[in-house]
Amino acid sequence: MGEFKRTLVTSALPYANGPLHIGHIAGAYLPGDIFVRYSRLKGDDIVYICGTDEYGVPITISADKEGKTPQDIVDHFYPIIKNSFEKLGIKFDNFSRTTNPIHTETAQDFFLKFIEKDYLVKRESEQWFDPEKNMFLPDRYVTGTCPECGHEGAKGDQCEVCGKWYESVDLKNPISQLSGKTPILRKTTHWYMKFNEFQESLKDFIDTRKNWKNNVINYCKGWLDEGLEERAVTRDLDWGIPVPLEEAEGKKIYVWFEAVLGYISATKEWAEKKGDPSLWEKYWKSEESRLIHFIGKDNIYFHALMFPAMLMGYGGYVLEDEIPANEFLNLKGSKLSTSRDHAVWLHEYLELFPPDPLRYVLAANAPEGKDTDFSWADFQSKNNNELADILGNFIHRTVTFVHKYFDGKVPARSELNESDKKLLSEIEKSVSKTGDAFSRFKVRDAVKYMMDLARAGNKYFNENEPWVTRKNDEKRCATTLNMSLQAIKTLAVIAAPIIPFTSEKIWNILNLSETLNWKQAGVTDLKAGHELNTSEVLFAKIEDEIIEEQELKLEDR
16 A cells, blocks of 8 residues: 555445446446455455435436435435345445435535635526426436537436536526426526636646546546536535525535535544544545545546545545546446346346356456446356356365365375476466556456466366376375365455455365465465365356346346
8 A cells, every 4th residue: 555554445426216237336336345355355454435325316306206205215225225235245334325414514514614715606597497397407307418519318417428517508408307398597596616716726636646547537637628617516406405504595505516525424424333433534634544436437527526626625635546437337238227227237136146256247347448348148158167167166176076085184295396386376476466456456357367377277187187196196196186275275365355255165165264364365375184174066057048037138128
């Protein structure tokens, strides 16, 4: 971690208006969890924070459609989302909610601080109003034609096609999502953040982020080159955090301003649960602390420009050290869509399959530099041909052989030949390579290096033919099995951030009492005579008919 003593990691807050799908997991959550797990294995002081975003307009739209209150919607989906994360092994130190009182206090505190520092200004402006519903329309309640690229059906605040962010009044051919009619412009009063006053500070900040991904840097520079403008931070809404001013009755703090503050409020809540309410400040207000955001590319604006400006404006907070934003995961070549039900839903997946195969496949296909694709055929192939036939097979055949011919105890190692030394070298290289990949957020590379060791182990086992040497050279046979077990021990460690449930099973098969940690990676010290537990099938083959059912389910939707 260099000069940093501690790290705070966040993943983008998911909207609590629906369950999670694999696109969410691949972009912001699995990469964050893998990095945190690696850091914890090394013994780093690291805290992982997330929670549900419960005041977004998608919540109220869902509530309107279902004839429920927004609170009903978020109360329904919060446990579903939380449970899905837990079952997939995404381990947050705290998974909070933006409807919690501590978040309201945090958001209102930031708002008042910005008033005090004159970063907020009250202005009268025109906003879309639906006469039929007799209400002002928040951004996501309006769709129309993008003023930048001409995409029809663009959302009221941002175009999904070109990525342009704009005021909803700039939309062409606007349509109210409530009535389906054309809205009218009506005057209202709102508070605006003087975002433009942070132009130079943000430019200097971005210029110092030498290790950031090109997609993040280029996106930020594009906005800065255009010039930042004032942005409204309040809206005429029924659902949201009240603006803490007497003159602002009925106004709510807009979600883009308050949602990112959920990282701070969730850390405060974590500190309270730990019994040390001031502990959160060590992670947010110390130069010895590192702040990392895991997000999808659609959230770059808010995390790389807007949030740093807010932290600068308030004062005393650390700024983002890393923002490893990922591209999108597509499904069979087209964009995942909640509204069109074109998705593989996480809670449905977990009813049918164990978590680790999905973790492995999403990590192997992580959309780090460009959009990638998920298909059930590829999922089946990676599970059967890589996890089962390479990794699982190497471990199972080695341990089973030891139980059959060496009473289930680690055989003694004799003098090493070139083949043994080559495997030792592969073990050592796998540790440095995977560690470097994990630390640089390159989960695809980490998967490759981990599986390379499993391939090397299988190749070594095959070339040394212990089923032959058992009969004519027992010392060679024993050495082969000993070395194979040493490789398996390192595999258990370097695989732990990616497939943690399987890693624990491997550790248990090896019957190791010490808590699994990174220091054990590459250490070939399994003692002769150490008793192993029996092996088990780590990855079951997935049959064609199971995959065909999933394909048909997608088509039916």
